[in-house]
Every structure is written in C-alpha cells, then in structure tokens.
Amino acid sequence: MYGKVLICDPVDSVLREKLSDKFEIDYNPEISAQDLLNVIGNYDVVVVRSRTKITRDVISRAKKLKIIARAGIGVDNIDTDYAEEKHIKVVYAPGSSTESVVEITLAMMVIGARSLFKGIENTKKNNFTKLKGIELEGKTLGILGFGRIGKAIVDAAKVFKMNFIAYDPMPVEYPEYVKKVSLEELLQNSDVISINVTMRKDSPYILNDPELAKLKEGVIIVNTSRARAINGKDMLKYLKNGKISAFVSDVFWNEPAKEDYELEMLSMDNVMITPHLGAQTKEAQKRIAIMTADNIINEW
Incomplete structure (x- = not known):
C-alpha cells in the first residue's frame, strides 16, 4: 500500500x-x-x-x-x-464537469428570460396567470470569464442565435464570432451575463456598486461559478429597482443563507438559487x- x-x-x-x-x-x-x-x-x-x-x-x-x-x-x-x-x-x-455546467447555464438563461421559476411557483398554488418574458434570439450574451466553460457556453448558446461578447482579465484567445470587450463594455451592452470565473477564497468582489450601476437596464445575470464574483449587498438594490430583471445562480454567499440581504433576496420573485447543482450529474x-x-x- x-x-x-x-x-x-x-x-x-x-x-x-x-x-x-x-x-x-x-x-x-x-x-x-x-x-x-x-x-x-x-x-x-x-x-x-x-x-x-x-x-x-x-x-x-x-x-x-x-x-x-x-x-x-x-x-x-x-x-x-x-x-x-x-x-x-x-x-x-479541471474540465471534468464542463458539459454539466454548460447545460445548467443555458437552462438558467431560459429560466430567467421566461420567468419560469415564478410561473412554476404560481401554478403549484393553482394560479395560472400568464407571465410575459423575452426571447433570447438576437440578444447579447456577455461572458464574464472566458475560459474553458465560458467558451463552451458560447458554442452551446449558438442555437439561440445570440450575439456574443466576452471579457477576461487574462490573455485568452477569442474566436471570430465572440467580440473581446472591456468589463465596462460588457456590463453596458449585455442583455444576459453569464459569470464563469475562478476565484480564491480571499479574492475581492468583481462587481461592486460602481460596476453594477453600469449594467444595461433589465439585464439577466446567471452565475454558475463563484458567489464572490458579485457583492450581494450591492446587487440587492439593483434587483429591487429592476435594473437586474432576474438573478439565477447556482452559488450563494452563505449556504444556507444567513445574512439579511441573502434572506431578502431569496424571497424575491426575480431571484432563483439552486444548491450547487452544476456538476451534479x-x-x-x-x-x-x-x-x-x-x-x-x-x-x-
């Protein structure tokens, strides 16, 4: 042995x-x-x-x-x-769960665009009120963190006929169908943002209030990587005023939630959190x- x-x-x-x-x-x-x-x-x-x-x-x-x-x-x-x-x-x-994370990311994009989480919640209460959403076709998908998973998400999302932009602080290659942009440009121009970053436990937040203020009105944010990519306390304000129309995430700052901002977020109609299901296949x-x-x- x-x-x-x-x-x-x-x-x-x-x-x-x-x-x-x-x-x-x-x-x-x-x-x-x-x-x-x-x-x-x-x-x-x-x-x-x-x-x-x-x-x-x-x-x-x-x-x-x-x-x-x-x-x-x-x-x-x-x-x-x-x-x-x-x-x-x-x-x-690395790379062992790429396919599973890509699939759940695309599912979350559709869930956010069509308010499926609220629709399911309503019908379980026998409330069949119709909810209006948006189509992903023609919208701009911004990839924050253009590594292995970010690139695979773009390739899979081609089925939606979206436009693709991406930002990564590291020197990475961008295919011709993905426009390389700055973080500010990504925030200002994305209809949907997929966060796919790697972070250390002591890494600072990437998106604080100054960055979140630059978001395009009505953006959908999907996070299947690290909760610390976003300052949750700062984001709550933009979920309340509708600048962020939906936040669909497979990660949370504390699991289970314990901070007041987390508990409030969990009660909101435009927030859906799943318990780290990305690699759970x-x-x-x-x-x-x-x-x-x-x-x-x-x-x-």
Missing part, C-alpha cells in the same frame, strides 16, 4: 475503486470540521469537494499529508498558499472521480 487516504465528501464510487489496490481508504463523507482536525494527522492524502474546508489549521495538523485532492474544478476551499509552503501538492479536476461525478484518482496516483 502507498499510504492512507481520507475522503471527506461524497464522491462517485469509481474513485475508491481506482485507488483501492494502492491505498488504504477511509470514506467519511460527513466528517465534521472538528473530527477532521482530530484525525488528519493520520493521512497521506485527503480528498474533498466543496463542503469540507482545508484550512491553515487543518494543514498544520496534517503531519503526513502529501496530497490534497479537490474532486472538482476549483480550489477556493483550500488554503493553497499554506499547502505550498508545507510542500503539499494540491490537485483538482451522474456523468460529471464519474469523470470527476476518475480524474481525481488519476491525479492522486500520478502525483504520488
């Missing part, structure tokens, strides 16, 4: 199957933060998804730890700087598990 692996969150069984002949595995998908602190010193590898946080305190107690594996596409729940300082490898699974979870297991074996 190579060493001991602790799996802290639910993962597809294929991950354990691929590692079982090389590692001793403890599967504890509901481990508490305190229990993790108590036992982490016994393990060479720890596997997490988004629920479990690998903090400085956890790493400080991880005397044997060689690899931190994130079974997902981001590492904002891991103190990567301290892990690097301690010479611990951090691996993740059988296919994506299997790809994530396979890539995570391969990462661990390769890095060992």
